[in-house]
Amino acid sequence: MRRRHVGMCAAALAGAVIAGTAAAGGAQAAAGAVTYGRSERLARGVDYREFTADSANGVVHGHVITIDLRDPRVRVDLLTPGTVAARAPVSQLADTRRATAAVNGDFFDIEESQHPGVTPTGSSVGPEIGSGRPLKAAVPTAQRFGPGLPAGETTRDVLGVGTDRRARLDTLTLHGRVRTAAGSYPLGGFNQYALPVGGTGAYTADWGAAPRGRAVCGSDTSRAAGCSTDTYEVAVRAGRVVSVAEAPGAGAVPRGTTVLLGRDAGADTLRTLRPGDRVRVDEHLAPSAAHVPYAFAVGGFPVLRAGAPLAGLDDRTAATRTAAGFGDHGRTLRLLALDGSAEANAGLTVAELAGVMQELGCDNAVNLDGGGSSTLVARDPGAGAVTVRNHPAGGVERPVANGIGVFAAG
Template sequence: MAVGRVTATTVLAVVVFAPTALAAPPPTPPAPPPPASSDGRILDALLGARADDVPGTQYREFTTTAAAGRVRGHLIRVDLANRTVAIRLLRPAVVSAVGTVPDLAARAGAIGGVNGNFFDQGGTGASVGVELENGALVKSAVPLGRRPAPPGPPGSSPDTVLGIGTDGVGRIGRVLFSGTVRLAGREVPLAGLNLYAVPVGGVAAFTPAWGGATRARTVCGSDTDAKAPCARDAVEVRVKAGKAVAVGPVGTTAVPAGEVALVARDAAAAGMRALRPGDPVDARWTALAPDTPPLRTALGALALVRDGAPWPGLQTSERAPRTAVGLSADGRTLFLIAVDGRQEASVGATLAELGRLVTDLGIPQAVALDGGGSTQMVRRPAGGRLGVVNVPSSSPLRAVADGLAVVPAGRDFPAGAGTS
């Protein structure tokens, strides 16, 4: 994993391609639900593969049964051993920007894709969890109490990610953040990178990859309450080439190229405010993946299925559209899954039902991503146009923070933002 230093900042850039026209799926008439299977399975039918799949991918639709009615879903199977396709993080040019899945996928030249993790909707737009691309950390995860997502099932890690290793194999593991700021002869812990919620009493680093959104909002709220007042004491120190270049209020514009902004709040602010331009400051961070070999790509997620069974304790109270990503046991086949919901033709699923559905599809390990109005799946058939294949419940389409895309192998992608 790349280790951050304030002495060499890399600015994230995205090559933008003209979006292709989107083909909307035809409406599907409602149908009565078939009876549930006597063995407890909820999968009803998995339709045959299409003849127009891009090599290395396979798109199929399925129907399921649930207590509340018929459920319709969509599945893209990706052969990770096929070297003509690859999985990449799908996201806007900066952390604090959002975009719809079809727009982001069109710009990336994607073959298929789904939305990603929960995010700071209505605020900065930044994602809740980890984003790692090309082996470099783009952002770390916000405090647990500031995540607008259902908690993971008991026993699961809040640092769970869906990752693709440098060997091209998919894995479900963890990515942990570790960082420090050395200044005035002492060392201060660094709480995270490009966070929309700086922990109370903590210091977080922001790079140009954060974008132009104000960082003043990141010191508002507490670690458990987004509506709590903003910090009474907060300061920002901008650092370049190992030295402080500015000390003052938390910034409201983009971090200049080649610099890192250190934002401190509450008890941590006093020590940072004592710095003066020219004082030495050394900020370093790293992303640790303790459960897996080195990862090239990683996206924060909720644990859903392990060892061929749903995690015990998954949420059962809300039925909604859902997005999930699954892996074969050897990690060489990846499955993008979208379940329609909140409509007459498809009522959606609880997280527990989603877990059971994934196992009925024969997928032994999986994670859940953001659902509801965020659930979007796109596909580009061979020789065809990129189109939305599910029926999103949000109209117009919701702009999201990130996602996963299937892309042609060898396509250039920008290095993850950070310092190295």
């Protein structure tokens, strides 16, 4: 693994105080100071900086990329391994796309110990939009993999950048229909590793080759619930059914084909279709707040909104964290990752993370996948490959489902 860890400057800038955040149990998050270290310009409009922060458990070391979205030569986009149900190290994701910098993204389906014989898909929890194109929708909130969400938040939460070059927090909800000669039915999933009970999901070439059997496991209230045996699949190409099957399939979906997978009541609906029947499948990720299309969006749960930490954030569990946030009315984006050594020493609670993002200049921020996934990479001007700037837990990069890539022309 390529790594370059820049040493801290002896003369650090003055620190700023992290505001304490009260948790539901009344405990107060420890206050501390953010102290900046060496900074480096990676490209015009893209800067890298190290920092340390005091936490209740000790000093943590972190790394932050600051992106000026006002600069027309700078943009951000979703990084993926090429398909939704796949994983790759952040450095590989960045080098494949020639990104200037990147961090890991959303939580993902990494293990299936609750479902013996079921292979983890590696697919992310939340929605994905890359290069302006929707790639997947969110799994049911009860089926997410990762720590508990703040009250009122769901797997549909995203951080995105619109075609107007402004960052936003939003929710993306799947709006889709399966239209047949017999009627029109709601689409319950789009390239996602878990379907709602009674739902029908659509899988395209963007899904990849992972088995689709995981999609019928769990329920709307429990990730650990068993797998449905009442299933049915229909493959649609050029607007007509070309094949049917009783069980979820595996293998890559051919480009131009859509596989519909139903469980329970959704399976009953699909059983009415026969080869040759006409079928139209529509899917759309509808934002709740934005009035402009998204060029990029990634799932993550909010910790900071409209300048204030969310109520009830966890202030007890410290861990290595990755986060993304923005200020200046969405014009300045910041990507953060902690050193993995914090996993054994200090780390930040989610409440402390919100405070750090606030001190870094963010009014809105999301917590991304952390622990062994936390990775931040950057490319020196003119370098042929990125270097890993933080210290991932265990000393090696964990393959992840997606990332946030920063691109700077010239």
